[in-house]
Amino acid sequence: MTINEAQHLFKRNVLDGQADAQSIRDLRPVGNISLDQGFEIYHDMYHSKLAGSLGKTFETVAWVLGRDLFHDVSTRYIDSQPSVSFMLSDYGISFPEHLGSTMRTRGIPFLTDLARFEWLIKEVQNAATPNPLPAASLKEQLQSSNFKIGFVEAMRVHQSMHSILELWERRKEPAYVYEEINWNPPQSLLIYKLNGHAVAEPIDPIHAEIILSLQDGKSITDALLEFSQIVSPAEVNRLFKTLIRAGVIDDFIPL
DSSP states (O other), X not given: OXXXXXXXXXXXXXXXXXXXXXXXXHXXXXXXXXXXXXXXXXXXXXXXXXXXXXXXXXXXXXXXXXXXXXXXXXXXXXXXXXXXXXXXXXXXXXXXXXXXXXXXXXXXXXXXXXXXHHHHHHHHHHSOOOOOOOHHHHHHHTTSSSEXXXXXXXXXXXXXXXXXXXXXXXXXXSOOOGGXXXXXXXXXXXXXXXXXXXXXXXXXXXXXXXXHHHHTTOOHHHHHHTTTTTOOHHHHHHHHHHHHHHTOXXXXXXX
């Protein structure tokens, strides 16, 4: 048996939590426990690590659902979506979609948006510390007639049909009560790293669209084209004041 074959065999039995016929034939336990007992231990450790990772990443989702329901939902997710990465922090990218397709959570309209937001928070938190262009030089360069800009890695834009920022901000409270938070209005958020921590602030939905267009590599002229009738120069100036204050611009390309 090759090392690769042995690894696949071991992984399969860890996921199942018991030894199959091939393992019983080809593998030998170390110590006084049986193969079944060994794989059951590894299976429990595997579940525990992944569940812990989900609970850390989707802290607000866990707060909303409560311990028991979150445990049930995350266990079902782990069973249906085994980890395929060596990095524990990579696990859970499809968890928001899982929440949207699970009958037990369909009665909470904002939950998928909330989970997507928390995944972006994690990406920003794990990104390199920003090194933005100096604000003074940017203010001069932004007077150019047309330009492209690049953003630091530690920045994301989140657009949601529900207001989820207050939910996230209150996630440390002892209990969650739906009636206390108005999560119905749509909301756009700028997520960035400040003093080593991911933060989020509401932004105008049109500003969010412009930032996303700039992220896609469009020039400021092209990014503003769709909104030329409704976005004034003062509004554009307000947008770039926000971006400079947040420290998220790391490249400026005059055209």
